[in-house]
Amino acid sequence: MLHEKQYRIGEFAKLVGLSAYTLRYYEDQGLIRSQRDEHGVRYYTAEDIRWIGFILHLKGTGMRLNELKRYVQLRAEGDDTIAERRAMLQKVKDDAEADIAELQMHLKVLGRKIDWYDGKTDHTIPDTESFHDYLQKFNK
Amino acid sequence: MLHEKQYRIGEFAKLVGLSAYTLRYYEDQGLIRSQRDEHGVRYYTAEDIRWIGFILHLKGTGMRLNELKRYVQLRAEGDDTIAERRAMLQKVKDDAEADIAELQMHLKVLGRKIDWYDGKTDHTIPDTESFHDYLQKFNK
């Protein structure tokens, strides 16, 4: 504990894959905190790595900075806000799952277009068959 | 054929779920074309609905307007560009699939955080166990 490694912003930035600019920006926005040495220089610890990691997971699922701010604020308010935080995450999760479903639907059509190109190229699909007609076959 | 329904921009916009502004913008960008009546007023047909539908699938998989422009341009150049178009679509598909994989990885953590909240709420996870510790259990 006493000797936990401390990272200054430059090193920390590389470690978490963000720029120092972005880390300061996130701090301004209230998403992260930093400790300061006797000269006011920021430093971070392993705990901060975990926290950034977590918020990057949230961001990665499509959560916006504003929501993230709200989440962080609730966290600071203590355990009474667990239900609300849980609900936020659930919504983000549901939304992301809906996004995936939609994406997969689009990908299906894209895949069929690729197949159609292949069919045209190797003449297993007649020259006269349009992609639209080809697509229709799957909607039965 | 002779009596195929023609849609003016307002009606067409509603039909495809875009604004008239956006349709004109897409036309400027060379993504779509429109026919004109004797007064210069745009009109669209069922064929245009299919085309917009297709480009919305492409956009939906993360293709950018610039790529879409390139794609449309290749299409206009004829069948010689099929290989290149196929390759574009394949790349977009691969990228989208990678995005989904990443998203699912983030969602996994998010789901575990939700479970952890539930565990805290119903006391099936000890008060002392941090989310980080809880998460570790799954990495074996």
Add this chain to the structure above:
DNA sequence: AAACACCTTTGAGTGCACTCGAAGGCAAGG
């Protein structure tokens, strides 16, 4: 006659999340 839907060009505004530079200053290391 007015309202409505469309047309044109042009240019500005929006939202999000950074990203960077200026300007001025402190402290440690080679």
Add this chain to the structure above:
DNA sequence: CCTTGCCTTCGAGTGCACTCAAAGGTGTTT
């Protein structure tokens, strides 16, 4: 002593894809 890395505030710039308004026009419907 000079470079490097950090600090501050502030404001501007970036990229993408729209989104809209201005200003002036045509043609159709009520």
